[in-house]
Amino acid sequence: MNKMSQIEQNLAAIHSRIKKSCVRSAFSGDQKVRDFKDINLVAVSKKQPIDRVREILYAGHRLYGENRVQDAIETWTPLKPDYPDVKIHLIGPLQTNKVSDAVALFDVIETVDRPKLVTALATEMKKQDRNLPCFIQVNTGIEPQKAGVIPSELPALLAFAKEKGLNIIGLMCIPPVDEPSALHFAFLKELAERNNLKELSMGMSDDFEKAIPLGATYVRIGTALFGSRD
């Protein structure tokens, strides 16, 4: 048998932790065992050396997250032709002047958070004939420095996004560092249910095992997979 690379071992370890969290979901949150297939692992490749990204590609992983448009273009433009089935999520803030590049490169935009961005994305998606699924990012902790719509403004933003024809599939959040993330995950799930949204992007390296019993369908994991960033 071939020796597994460090990243393959990390990937296998994360898969097994996700499976355990699916089982543990029976004792919290929805009180039922979750299906491993319903949890999508977004491998956050931002600021990682290209060799590590290639290794996890060799290992067969196909779903990635990047937080900056320019970095994503640099990493993925040379890789995408060899891996046409790769899907990349934008998980960082999006400026309207980068919308054209973002719509061309990404497969999912997780960080829709204001009407101006909704309008720009809707226009650009029509122009490029690419109707990308999107998440609305919610600033669940109402932190002034953080991106995301504040919870009370979510229904209006969602209505506006629908009117503009954006395909909003779910909600995303990044909990405050100094608060228990589980509170924010439970809150995001409640917001999604209230607004009839199915997908929940929540949970990172340190807290994805809390997010899964609370309903995460996408977990965004960087350092636990790749090791520390540059």
Ligand SMILES: *Cc1c(COP(=O)(O)O)cnc(C)c1O
């Ligand atoms: C960097 C980043 C992650 C991954 O963080 P880790 O702690 O390395 O797992 C997840 N989500 C967002 C929005 C990020 O910017």
